[in-house]
Amino acid sequence: MQPPRSSRPLDAEDWALVEAARAVIDAATDAGPEEDGVHTVGAAVRAEDGRIFVGVNLYHFTGGPCAELVALATARAGGARTLTTIVAVGNHGRGPLAPCGRDRQVLADYHPGIRVIVPTEAGPLSVLIPELLPLAYQRSAPPGETAAPGEAPSRDA
Ligand SMILES: [Zn+2]
DSSP: OOOOTTOEEOOHHHHHHHHHHHHHHHHHOOOOTTOOOSOOEEEEEEETTSOEEEEEOOOOTTTOOOHHHHHHHHHHHTTOOOEEEEEEEETTTTEEEOOOHHHHHHHHHHOTTOEEEEOOTTSOEEEEGGGGSTTOOOOOOOTTOOOOTTSOOOTTO
16 A cells, blocks of 8 residues: 555654653553453654653543543643644554544544654554545534634534
């Protein structure tokens, strides 16, 4: 498969982000190798100012958040509003993981300029989120309102 046009190899800052995600899940996982657990994936996000925020997933059958979403909220709680790159890493050395569809939609809606580190056959690459969600669903705002990132969901969904 052709890599997306925006893809680029990881630089030192990207690898530091991968390492931050690896470190947080290795420290926090509750599952052994090949076991299911509540915390099996870590994520790290870099803010525009260079700060790194991390999170781990919180599995629950009702729809607990993926690690990426927890890291996004942690960044926001830390005052970071513009985020440049995100990565998720599996526990037990599984390396970078591609974000699920829900995460792609959240990232595209709230951080449309963010880069995502994804695994490929050629090793991990950094890709702009729009290329991970081609022909994406577009929320439409009611007449007279604008659908800005982070605003309430549309009424027609
Ligand atoms: Zn997910």
